[in-house]
Amino acid sequence: MTVAAVPVNSEPALERTVMRSWKVPLALGIFVVIAAVLFIGFGRDGVSTFRLATDSDAFKLPDLVIPTRVGCVVMTVLLAAITGYTVMLARAARRVPLWLIAVYGVLFVVDFLTWASAGAAVPVPGLLVGTLGLSVPLIFGALGGVIGERVGVVNVAIEGQLLAGAFASAVVASVTQNAYAGLLGAMIAGVLVSFVLAAFAIKYLVDQVIVGVVLNVLVTGLTSFFFSKVLTPNSAVLNSPPKFERIRIPILADIPIVGPALFRQTIIVYVMYVAVALVWFCLFKTRWGLRLRAVGEHPTAADTVGINVARTRFWNVSLAGAIAGFGGAYLTLGAVGSFNKEMTAGAGFIALAAVIFGRWDPLRATLAALLFGFAQNLQNVLSIIGSPVPSEFMLMLPYIVTIVAVAGLVGQVRAPAASGKPYVKS
Amino acid sequence: MLLSIIAGGILIAVTDERVQAAAGYFFSRPLDTLNAIGQSVGGAYSALFQGAIYNFRRPGFAAGIRPLTETLTFATPLIAAGLGVALAFRVGLFNIGGRGQMLLAAAAAGWVGFSLDLPPVVHLLFAVLVGIVFGGLWGGLAGLLKARTGAHEVITTIMLNYIAYYLVSFLLRTPVLQAPGSNNPKTPAMKPNATYPDLFGPGYNLHAGFLFAIVATIIVWYLLNRSNLGFQFRAVGENPNAARVAGINVKSVYVWAMVISGGLVGLAGTAQALGTIKTGFGSGIDAGIGFDAITVALLGRSRPWGVFAAGLLFGAFKAGGFSMQAAEGVPVDIVLVVQSLIVLFIAAPPLVRTIFRLPTPGSRAPRRREAVAK
Numbered sequence: 001m002t003v004a005a006v007p008v009n010s011e012p013a014l015e016r017t018v019m020r021s022w023k024v025p026l027a028l029g030i031f032v033v034i035a036a037v038l039f040i041g042f043g044r045d046g047v048s049t050f051r052l053a054t055d056s057d058a059f060k061l062p063d064l065v066i067p068t069r070v071g072c073v074v075m076t077v078l079l080a081a082i083t084g085y086t087v088m089l090a091r092a093a094r095r096v097p098l099w100l101i102a103v104y105g106v107l108f109v110v111d112f113l114t115w116a117s118a119g120a121a122v123p124v125p126g127l128l129v130g131t132l133g134l135s136v137p138l139i140f141g142a143l144g145g146v147i148g149e150r151v152g153v154v155n156v157a158i159e160g161q162l163l164a165g166a167f168a169s170a171v172v173a174s175v176t177q178n179a180y181a182g183l184l185g186a187m188i189a190g191v192l193v194s195f196v197l198a199a200f201a202i203k204y205l206v207d208q209v210i211v212g213v214v215l216n217v218l219v220t221g222l223t224s225f226f227f228s229k230v231l232t233p234n235s236a237v238l239n240s241p242p243k244f245e246r247i248r249i250p251i252l253a254d255i256p257i258v259g260p261a262l263f264r265q266t267i268i269v270y271v272m273y274v275a276v277a278l279v280w281f282c283l284f285k286t287r288w289g290l291r292l293r294a295v296g297e298h299p300t301a302a303d304t305v306g307i308n309v310a311r312t313r314f315w316n317v318s319l320a321g322a323i324a325g326f327g328g329a330y331l332t333l334g335a336v337g338s339f340n341k342e343m344t345a346g347a348g349f350i351a352l353a354a355v356i357f358g359r360w361d362p363l364r365a366t367l368a369a370l371l372f373g374f375a376q377n378l379q380n381v382l383s384i385i386g387s388p389v390p391s392e393f394m395l396m397l398p399y400i401v402t403i404v405a406v407a408g409l410v411g412q413v414r415a416p417a418a419s420g421k422p423y424v425k426s
Numbered sequence: 427m428l429l430s431i432i433a434g435g436i437l438i439a440v441t442d443e444r445v446q447a448a449a450g451y452f453f454s455r456p457l458d459t460l461n462a463i464g465q466s467v468g469g470a471y472s473a474l475f476q477g478a479i480y481n482f483r484r485p486g487f488a489a490g491i492r493p494l495t496e497t498l499t500f501a502t503p504l505i506a507a508g509l510g511v512a513l514a515f516r517v518g519l520f521n522i523g524g525r526g527q528m529l530l531a532a533a534a535a536g537w538v539g540f541s542l543d544l545p546p547v548v549h550l551l552f553a554v555l556v557g558i559v560f561g562g563l564w565g566g567l568a569g570l571l572k573a574r575t576g577a578h579e580v581i582t583t584i585m586l587n588y589i590a591y592y593l594v595s596f597l598l599r600t601p602v603l604q605a606p607g608s609n610n611p612k613t614p615a616m617k618p619n620a621t622y623p624d625l626f627g628p629g630y631n632l633h634a635g636f637l638f639a640i641v642a643t644i645i646v647w648y649l650l651n652r653s654n655l656g657f658q659f660r661a662v663g664e665n666p667n668a669a670r671v672a673g674i675n676v677k678s679v680y681v682w683a684m685v686i687s688g689g690l691v692g693l694a695g696t697a698q699a700l701g702t703i704k705t706g707f708g709s710g711i712d713a714g715i716g717f718d719a720i721t722v723a724l725l726g727r728s729r730p731w732g733v734f735a736a737g738l739l740f741g742a743f744k745a746g747g748f749s750m751q752a753a754e755g756v757p758v759d760i761v762l763v764v765q766s767l768i769v770l771f772i773a774a775p776p777l778v779r780t781i782f783r784l785p786t787p788g789s790r791a792p793r794r795r796e797a798v799a800k
Contacts, residue, residue, distance in 0.1 A: 023575065200770065206770075209520065211770070213721065214721065214724065214766045214769045214770050215766070217721055217762050217765060217766040218762070218763060218766035218770070220759070220762055221759045221760065221761070221763035221766060222759075222763055224759035225759040225762075225763060228759065349522065350584070352580060352584075353581045356578045356580060356581055390599070392592040392593065392599075393592070393596065396588070396589050396592040396593065399588040399589050402585050403571065403577070403581075403582055403585045403586070403589075406575075406577040406578065406581050406582065406585075407571050407574075407575040407577040
């Protein structure tokens with residue numbers, strides 16, 4: 001398994017012969033080796049318990065108990081089998097279906113958790129709840145990023161939009177004592193950040209990445225300044241917003257395992273489900289979406305058929321800002337309950353990575369954001385159950401997985417053709 | 427013309443900032459008069475100046491000039507890292523991995539610094555070299571992934587940041603980096619031979635790392651503007667497809683650009699570990715410089731000397747910002763606002779022209795001038 005065995009198929013496909021991509025089998029193979037070395041080579045005795053039910057479930061599933069050593073061996077063999085199957089597929093020059101990779105990924109995670117939790121119990125619902133909680137701002141940010149890039153404006157300012165949304169929602173909700181007003185404030189703040197981005201990128205033709213990066217710094221500076229100067233002395237009036245209550249959807253919330261995570265959430269999360277579906281539908285099934293994508297792929301052609309490129313870009317970037325700002329509101333109104341200096345902590349950049357990882361597709365980007373959320377949440381769970389190898393390596397693993405996944409599975413992604421390029425009507 | 431635009435931009439940034447500051451005071455003390463606003467803003471700015479350039483309150487020149495040396499100390503890693511990010515920008519790559527590259531470089535250089543015993547000059551040079559190499563390897567990894575698999579460098583560098591952070595955090599808990607007999611995740615102090623010597627004696631923090639930053643600027647200038655490799659870099663940055671058609675090996679350019687970029691950021695890491703903080707460091711050694719460097723590179727328009735000037739300016743803001751916070755109670759974050767506004771206004775000459783109603787310059791696109799002049 002050497003790197004040299006990988007055919008470099010990144011040349012433009014002028015000569016489209018049968019391309020056999022060995023990237024997927026190779027990437028999966030690396031993980032099988034990791035699994036074999038760690039989970040079998042350093043195998044652990046004892047039993048691993050997966051707690052599948054929460055205390056408030058209507059009907060409780062029993063705990064799933066797996067003997068650690070046997071379970072790890074079985075699952076690693078299964079992983080190897082899937083890898084073998086992908087080798088066959090690659091030899092036959094057929095594509096590896098996405099669901100197979102998903103199954104592989106889940107299996108690997110379960111394998112890992114089984115190994116890590118020998119003699120301890122993994123609270124599975126808690127794991128999922130935490131994952132979703134950390135993913136919400138990432139997903140909103142990623143949706144904003146997808147819309148921005150699809151219309152041809154690279155949105156590096158997601159971080160700034162999230163932060164502005166978090167700040168505005170905290171202040172507005174505190175002053176009005178109304179969380180819904182806070183949501184509105186968050187969206188307006190996100191739009192305002194977008195206005196600056198759009199104005200500089202579209203009207204003044206400044207490099208979009210520059211504006212985005214600078215806006216992040218600007219928003220960080222402004223919110224931190226106001227936080228130290230205004231919010232902290234008057235935190236009772238300005239920084240104690242009412243939090244959203246969790247709403248329990250009657251029947252769905254009792255679905256075993258996933259129910260608590262998906263259907264005992266605040267209204268922001270339910271809006272998120274709708275937003276993801278809506279953005280996907282509108283982007284690919286409506287005239288608005290077609291125009292948006294046309295402007296992002298080939299602005300000249302779009303202009304020729306009578307679409308106002310600058311206006312389309314301006315309003316859609318604003319929309320993207322509203323969505324990202326909404327995600328920022330989750331941090332204050334949904335999770336923490338107050339604004340804090342630089343509370344986004346790089347979430348905007350992770351969302352940006354999710355956009356690219358998700359190939360500029362709302363659904364895939366959402367999945368990528370969930371993956372990152374899971375990765376961050378794993379830290380909390382592992383600190384509870386105690387981990388057999390130094391925790392830092394556990395924490396590193398998700399990011400290594402991402403790199404291997406991006407290198408092996410996604411490969412050369414193609415951005416919307418005109419993304420990042422200003423359009424000057426000639 | 428350009429100078430006046432820049433000056434105008436800074437002026438606007440300053441006035442804008444006053445509006446911000448005034449609004450801040452207005453909310454907290456609405457009954458205060460405009461006079462008070464003027465006073466506090468003036469006080470803040472004079473504190474900023476005294477913290478960054480020259481302190482009139484101290485007796486004598488030697489003590490008064492100390493803030494300027496502080497500025498240069500803060501500027502040193504900013505310049506080095508800014509050069510790295512700028513170089514990547516010129517090749518069309520976005521290196522957000524400054525944090526990871528700095529951490530790894532600092533850890534490697536630091537290990538050489540406290541665990542080996544070498545003669546005076548050799549030790550420092552070796553430690554710096556090791557730091558540069560490790561920063562370069564970490565950056566090159568992202569370049570290699572991009573070249574071989576097409577993995578987007580924005581993703582990989584962000585992920586490598588986290589990986590480096592956890593790796594260094596882990597090493598700081600093991601005897602490899604941890605100070606013996608200590609429970610803190612912190613390295614022992616550097617051996618004197620391995621540290622950058624003080625330039626003006628022990629009274630000042632300024633160290634020889636600044637000289638390295640100057641040398642690095644010259645090297646990057648030569649590399650980009652006079653060398654064959656630099657020409658390939660710029661060609662790929664302008665249009666990778668055209669560069670490929672012209673026979674340039676785009677993939678190896680990506681790898682080498684990231685190696686050199688990471689190496690420069692690594693130099694910033696050594697400036698932190700061997701110069702600014704000699705008493706041993708923890709995993710926060712990067713101090714956010716990896717991200718600040720992006721702004722520095724943008725303000726410097728990715729030109730080596732521009733980055734140098736931008737690094738000095740931001741160093742002044744950093745040095746002055748802290749003294750402003752201490753003296754006047756103005757949060758240091760306002761510096762971020764001023765910095766970003768400056769970059770925004772410098773990046774958008776048409777906006778400044780609109781505000782001042784200046785005539786549009788007759789010759790279009792002065793930004794492309796350099797390519798023609800070469």
